[in-house]
Amino acid sequence: MHTELIKRLKNRSAVIGVVGLGYVGQPLFLRYSDIGYKTMGFDIDQEKVDELNNGRSQIEHIPDERIADAINNNFEATTDFARAKECDALILCVPTPLNKHREPDMSFVISTTDMLKPYVTAGHVVSLESTTYPGTTEELLLPRLEENGLKVGESVYLVYSPEREDPGNPDFETRTIPKVVGGHTEACKQVGIALYEQAIDQVVPVSSTKAAELTKLLENIHRAVNIGLVNEMKVVADRMGIDIFEVIDAAKTKPFGFTAYYPGPGLGGHCIPIDPFYLTWKAREYGLHTRFIELSGEVNRAMPEYVVNKLMDGLNDNNKSLRGSKVLVLGIAYKKNVDDMRESPSVEIMELIEAKGAEVAYSDPHVPIFPKMREHSFDLTSVGLTPESLASFDAVVLATDHDKFDFDAIYEHAKLIIDSRGKYRHVNGKVVKA
16 A cells, blocks of 8 residues: 555655644645645644635745745645545644643644544555654554554554754755654655655655654754853853853864854754753653753753843943843844744743843844744834934843844944844943853
């Protein structure tokens, strides 16, 4: 049976269903649509589905024209999960956040699989792309897919292939980022390779779904640990009166054995702040404590408070308290030049500032209105940057260094700048490095 499915995938007559139409799902269905597959998109958010069906992307770096092209190529978004039976492949791109105890919240994966399973039939391939702990595909998806008498590896095929999207990165797109693929059985792996090799330039097969799951965690833990290290070095360098950015720029001239990572106000995005905790949680099942990973998490989580402490120091030097001050946070997306707000440390900085009695505002050319978030709420819109508006604040906190900001104008008109991104190398009373 899997040979027939592979044939349909290779001749592009298969229908590709993408479940979860966010920063991962949208580029994926666009890629399959571009190369001639009929594609369907599934989401529980009716507003998002309506926007997509009307040719609007809702994601800044994906132009509406791309969505319109997909619609012309028979793409359709829906909230009706029963239509999954019209697909040959179902690719799951749903959130895997942490709960309030910083443990994996698998509710989106479980509920999505439960909604799909009545409509998964013989000959389907199901691929999970959400970042998760090793064992998720076997422990959560496999038994659910087999509830109705299907046998994974014989009548239905199960794959784990971690997403590797980097929103706003002009150097890479879905097609050019190599794709790791692990299957529950050899037949599953072969189907998974056939699913992705049409759309992705390089497919990297691994021996199991667990190996693929751990690959994704290693990639993100590597970044989290190194960012934690350089954030700790930043604190040490600051205490010694040394510019950490100057040190990093010098160190990266070494042509081997060093990779430059940069400090900041904390970690953001869906992956780096969250994924290490998936492994630390699962490792406990094996009696292991991942102290190295947890320590980097502690360092990174402390950065928003470090920035706010630097803000208080800067105001104090100007004979002002944070309470009663007006503070502007520059950039609330988690990284430069995108509108992605997931796990943005800027939001925590805003909450800390407000909790200490200051009046907080923000400016972000990519986020004109503060969005609805699962755990954060501000009734604010982006402040336009003019000489008058900048001068009206007691301090500005540079949290995300978007290229659209005029950093010279900010320097000229702001009274006090708390710089968490190393944009200003000045050492004076106006700039406080954070």
